[in-house]
Amino acid sequence: MTDSRLITVVIALKNDATGLRTTLASIAGQEGASRVGVLVVDANSRDAPVEVVEAFRSALHIDFHASFDRGIYNAWNKALEWVNTPWLTFFGAGDTFCPGAIAALVGRVAGDPPVDVVSSRSRNIFSLTRHVIGGEPFDYERFKRHFSVNHSGLLYRHALFGRFGNFDERYRSSGDYEFLIRVGQRLRFDFLDMIVSDYIVGGISSSSTMPLRETYQVRRAHRLTGRLDNLRQLARAYAAFYKAKLLS
Numbered sequence: 001m002t003d004s005r006l007i008t009v010v011i012a013l014k015n016d017a018t019g020l021r022t023t024l025a026s027i028a029g030q031e032g033a034s035r036v037g038v039l040v041v042d043a044n045s046r047d048a049p050v051e052v053v054e055a056f057r058s059a060l061h062i063d064f065h066a067s068f069d070r071g072i073y074n075a076w077n078k079a080l081e082w083v084n085t086p087w088l089t090f091f092g093a094g095d096t097f098c099p100g101a102i103a104a105l106v107g108r109v110a111g112d113p114p115v116d117v118v119s120s121r122s123r124n125i126f127s128l129t130r131h132v133i134g135g136e137p138f139d140y141e142r143f144k145r146h147f148s149v150n151h152s153g154l155l156y157r158h159a160l161f162g163r164f165g166n167f168d169e170r171y172r173s174s175g176d177y178e179f180l181i182r183v184g185q186r187l188r189f190d191f192l193d194m195i196v197s198d199y200i201v202g203g204i205s206s207s208s209t210m211p212l213r214e215t216y217q218v219r220r221a222h223r224l225t226g227r228l229d230n231l232r233q234l235a236r237a238y239a240a241f242y243k244a245k246l247l248s
Contacts, residue, residue, distance in 0.1 A: 005061060007106065010089070017047040037085060038060055039065070042065065105155060116156070116157045117154065118189075119137065122199045125201060151199070152197040171214050216234045
């Protein structure tokens with residue numbers, strides 16, 4: 001039988017078999033799921049993710065790789081070597097595809113459109129009571145100041161990484177921002193105006209100012225603006241971070 005998969009969903013995993021089950025369940029049974037493969041890159045988890053994978057074998061095409069990694073971007077770069085579809089996206093364990101999202105994404109790239117990246121919207125879930133819809137069409141000038149596209153559900157053409165290189169593993173949380181800053185002006189973007197995913201905001205992104213500092217470092221490294229302007233943006237980001245902490 002011909003392999004008709006178009007998109008690989010890469011899930012970097014560490015000790016979150018429950019979240020993995022939630023994500024896989026959101027794909028299984030959706031229209032278009034046969035055009036999607038799942039690649040789980042597991043950092044030697046101790047909570048039996050293999051059992052979860054086996055439970056979905058009959059519903060999904062899943063590849064599972066377990067090995068030590070040096071962080072999320074090291075895991076993603078490993079995944080790039082194993083992906084064998086023309087498109088891919090990166091999900092966290094526990095993130096979910098909304099109903100109808102798989103068919104919409106597959107339909108967007110099924111005809112091999114002349115684009116390199118497809119962005120969309122997602123529901124960013126901070127808590128049970130705080131949800132924010134994020135994601136907008138890519139604009140490089142705006143992106144230099146703010147991660148305005150939505151990471152969750154962002155489709156990359158696989159060939160991009162052969163042309164422009166992989167994610168910079170020196171970053172712990174801003175490697176995807178750095179990649180799009182590095183190559184964004186040379187890419188063709190499309191925008192799918194629908195909520196594709198529910199994205200769980202957690203970990204470093206919500207509990208630490210380290211991502212703010214890394215974003216500042218990316219801007220300085222690529223000389224996006226002057227040093228004083230970068231510092232002003234960093235100060236505003238710190239203020240917004242601590243304001244959100246007070247309101248949560």
